[in-house]
Amino acid sequence: MPDGVTGTGIGAAVKRVEDQRFLTGRGNYTDDINRPGQTYAYVLRSPHAHATIKSIDTAAASAASGVVAVFTGADMEVGGLPCGWLIHNEDGSPMHEPPHPPLAVGKVRHVGDQVAAVIAESLAEAKNAAELIKVDYGVLPAVMNMKAAEAGGTLVHDDIGTNKCYDWGIGDKDAVDAALAASAHVTEIDIVNNRLIPNAMEPRAAVADFNGANSEYTLYTTSQNPHVIRLLMGAFVLSLPEHKLRVIAPDVGGGFGSKIFLYAEETIITWASARIGRPIKWTADRSEAFMTDAHGRDHVTHAKLGIDANGKFTALKVETYANMGAYLSTFASSVPTYLYATLLAGVYTTPVIYANVKAIFTNTVPVDAYRGAGRPEASYLLERIVDRAARETGVDQLEIRRHNMIQPDAFPYQTPVALSYDSGNYQATLDSALSLGDVPGFPARKAASAAKGLKRGIGYSTYIEACGIAPSAVAGALGARAGLYESAEVRVHPTGSVTIFTGSHSHGQGHETTFAQIVSDQLGIAMENIEINHGDTGNVQFGMGTYGSRSLAVGGTALVKATGKIIAKASKIAAHIMEASADDIEFKDGNFTVAGTDKSMAFGEIALAAYVPHNFPHDELEPGLDETAFYDPANFTFPGGTHICEVEVDPETGVVKVDSFTAVDDIGRVINPMIVEGQVHGGVAQGIGQALLEGCSYDSDGQLLTGSYMDYTMPRADNLPTFKVATQSTLCTHNILGVKGVGEVGAIGSPPAVINAIVDALSDLGVKDISMPATSSKVWQAIQDARG
Amino acid sequence: MPTVSMTVNGKPVSGEVEARTLLVQFLRDQLRLTGTHVGCDTSQCGACVVHIDGESAKSCTMLALQADGAAVTTIEGLADGETLHPMQEAFRNNHGLQCGFCTPGMVMSAIDLVKKNPKASETEIREWLEGNICRCTGYHNIVKSIQEAAGNMGG
Known part of the structure; x- marks a missing residue:
């Protein structure tokens, strides 16, 4: 389609309409909203990762200055926060869905779990009163290690008799085992996909306003999907008819997945607003965000890739432990299954694939979708094991990829893990990226770095993702409890x-x-x-x-x-x-x-x-x-592309500098190239963040060690290069616009490119692996270990 | 409660505050100037940056009473009607913002940078932004915006 008559049509880099209000301080974010007669909620949270609640004494708090009401789990007899996707075990039985009460009942299961809500005339009075609540905890051992938790011992949820939420599989296991046994070479890898904390810059917030005159609730909340919040909160938790519950998600300051889910706090204040007959505002501070926003990733995986004498991939076998955290968040169960294992063919013709995923409850914050959601975990695994296979078999990094890529004339392409790719040209994005990233000039740059005493490496990622999960009927057959x-x-x-x-x-x-x-x-x-x-x-x-x-x-x-x-x-x-x-x-x-x-x-x-x-x-x-x-789409869409990272590593300090990052993505038709490039920049920044800087850390007692910006390293401007970004489009064949989606490609494609680049830089020292985040201390240690 | 008086965006204002009231709380909750945002509680994200007597400062990290008598400029005070300040215009022109939450602090911080260092290099811009976190843009277009604005502001 050509540009529209107004010069603002499809393909035009139109300046954004919304910017005028954001640039002049006239955005309307949830915390900017105030209602007449508004009160303020403060949530008292568990300081323990795992404990029984023996008693809660709220008398002093209730009597404190300015306090309107104090609620605990005993007061709030409502449904639990539901999970939106039912996964079945390999034996056909359904997953465990333990209750997720908005306010804890009987037990707390992670640091930050909600224990009581104090509603007061001011936030300061609510906070002061919360300090007067006496909670008698019976502290229990924290369940932190997934493999130990699988074996039993202390249970996060006593009633289900196990810490395993589900044990799921996809693909032909016997065929994979046979193909691996017959392979000329088998590359194995152990991969940890580090737990991340989303950190949208706007902390979650909500304002609930019950109007007794017509029994209507209005909830302003930081949500990516207000209708879903209305449906889940109304139908499953508070038993409110939808015509009496209006949910408004006004300007929302970033989401990255973390604002998809139905959360306890917005539910508590909606319920409480009717109890006190006044509006209630709740705003998370950043510390609360760290310990209550659903975290992302957190996989531990062992994988095997078979290769025949001609260098063709023969089979892939993947065994993954996926951390669910303490409770099932809204879409948690779907992330390490249908958004992860179905992507394990990547852009390659691997004929047989089997994946087993064990989802484990631990005494940590719930884990759910974060930018990419399952697909970054798949692409990281694939692009790392392919990189290693190339090194083990003495094949060039680009050659092993080209040799195994799905050909441009092979679409639609049915993978062995359920998906059918409609279109793509992985060779074209690779060729384009090699040019944009000036890969032919790499040897000269490597020599120049060496002259400065620095080790330069280049890393590739030829990735695929699946967007716009659909169609509803298929998703429903696989356990989705929502339409798509x-x-x-x-x-x-x-x-x-x-x-x-x-x-x-x-x-x-x-x-x-x-x-x-x-x-x-x-x-x-x-x-x-x-x-x-x-x-x-x-x-x-x-x-x-x-x-x-x-x-x-x-x-x-x-x-x-x-x-x-x-x-x-x-x-x-x-x-x-x-x-x-x-x-x-x-x-x-x-x-x-x-x-x-x-x-x-x-x-x-x-x-x-x-x-x-x-x-x-x-x-x-x-x-x-x-x-x-x-x-209701007929299929997913399948963006894909090539990311190339060049790093310089200082072998004396382990400091890694991303010297250049090139991304050529096939996202289908481009509507606004300016916005598309911005989406790629942001996704790549988050991917580089995961690879080099970000990592949620708990101690063995379940205390969150990365609970603020002083401990959790967010990418800053001086951690990142100027990006080289381009698109190379094939059209989606099953939607009118031919579009595929761009929000997540940066975060999906980039982490393996960064790690592969570091491994490349240090390979002549004998370094074979670096786990994410590749901090300077970790890199330095790997160099020391390799040197013996 | 003590009374604090200051000039905000050119207008004299005063109000009663608790001794512990932060400047950002005074701006947002009492003056209803909600363009200044709070993104963290450890003084690191920079969403709350305003100008105090022309210098950028994190309004979450000073008490309202510390700004007594000062001239405060917030994001709401930059544009001339609907005509944007060159830094605002450069952010718009270069897609230097996405969700908009960090943007007010970014713009206020960037204006102070260009004032102090009109010919800042890319490296100097990136280092200056150490105190402003953006989760959306990867900073690429923020840096471009500041470079363009520096040129337009006479740098």
Whole structure:
């Protein structure tokens, strides 16, 4: 599609509509919202990783200055926070789903678990009163090590009799074992995918406001999917009908997955608001965010890759332990299964694959989706084991990849782990990246580094991901308890301006711009006449929200479907007014024209005729111009690409500098290249963060050692290079726009490129592996160990 | 409670505060200037950066009473009507923001950098931003924005 008539159509690097308010301090984030008569909640949290609650004495707190109410688990007889995906064990039995009460009942299971909620006139008074609550804990040993926990001993959830949530498998185990036994070479690897803490810059917050006059609840909350929050909270926890619960996710300051989930605090204050008859605000401080936002990753894996005498991959066998934390978060169970093991073919033709995943409860913060969610774990495993296989078999890093890649003419390509890739050209993204990253110049740069006493290395990652998880029927058969469609309403106003209601939610992605570009392109009207409305269940018909890079592929397609309905109806109106057959009406550049004539009506004229229907085909159509579409995709989309990292390592200090990072991604059709590049930059920064800097750490007692920005290393500007980013597109074959998704590619593709680069830099010293995060001390130690 | 008086975005303001009230709390909760954000509790993320008598400072790390008599500028005070300050304009032009939460602090911090070091190199810009954390952009476009603004601000 060419640029739209307004110059703001598909493919144009349009400056963002939303920036004016963000740049002038007029964003409207949840903590910016205040309601008349508002009170403040403070949540008293467990200082222990694992303990029984023998008693809680709230008398002094209840009597303290400014306190309105104090609630504990005994007061809050509601449903538990539900899990949205039922996984079945290999033997066919269902996973364990232990209760997840919003306020702890009988036991606390991680540091930060909610013990009591204090509601007061001010936050300071709520905090002061919380210090007066006397909790008598019976401290228990903390369950921290997944493999030890699998064996039994202390149980996180006594009632289920095990610490294993599920033991799941995919693929043909016998065929894999046979193929490995027959392979000329088998490469093995032990991989830890480090636990990460998402750290959206806006801490979670919520304002709950119960209106007793009509028994309606309004909840403002930091969510990526307000309709899902309404559904889960209303139907499963608080037993509220959805028409009495309005959930608004206003401007949200980043999510990265952590704001998908239904959390205890928003649930507690919604419930409590009705109990006290006043609005309640709760805002996490950063310390609370560290110990309550769902964490990401945390896999321990052993894998084997078989290779035949011709260098072809024969089989892949993967055994993974996945940490669930103390409770099942909303989509936790799906991440190490259908979002991980199904990606283990990567871009390669490995004919047989088997993966077993054991999900384990521990006394840690729940683990759930974080940017990439399962797919970074798959790509890290694959690209590390391929890198090692190349070194073990003496094959060039690029040659082993090219030799095993799915060919451009092989699509659709059915993998042995359920997915069917619709399109891609992995050779093209690789070639493009080699050029953009000036790989031919690497030897000269390596020599220049060596002259400075530095070890330079280059690392590759040719990755794939799956976005826009779908279709609903298939996901449902695999255990999903939600649909995976999206909806859009196009409301044309009488004078021709348009309001879009989308179930997608923007928390940094720029939908107000990208979605308006699509509508501008489709309807031929100017961007300034298009408003994107999202994030309010009181306005938007329904929606599944934004996660898994799904907004454009699913929500954008729903939007195009709805605009198509508008054009179809408007064409009939135009035909009636211009006394022509609807088949003869052509719509182009915002004008309806009778083919072969100069008779034409503008979009705005048709809009007016629809709402002032004096000359209108009443026998055929209803007045008005307002259409809704739901779209349930036929398949995932499959972005992929090549990331190349060059590092310089100082062998004397172990300090790693990312000297250059090149990403060429195939994300399908690009709507706004400026926004696309920004998404890649951010994802790569998080991937480099995982590879070099970030790692959640607990001690053996379950105390969180990385509980602030003083302990958890967030990537800063001086940790990162200027990125080299480009796209190389093949179109998605099963959505109208041909789009694939871009939000996660950076975080999925980059970590193995970084680690492979470090291993490359140090390989001549004998270093074969570096675990993430590759801190300077870890790198220095690896050098010392290799030197003996 | 003690009374604090200061000039905020050119207007004289005063209010009663507790001795422990932080400047950011005074700005957000009492003056309802919610453009200044709180992203951490250890004085590291920089979402709360404002200008105190022309110098960038973290408003979560000083008491409201410490700003008594000072001239405070927040993100709301930069633009001239709807005409953006060159730093704001450069962030818009270079896609230097995504979710917008760190942005006010980034912009305020960046203006102080350009004032102090109008010809800052990329390395100097990146090092200056040590005290401002962004989770969305990977800093790539923030650095570009600051470079462009420095040129437009006469650097």
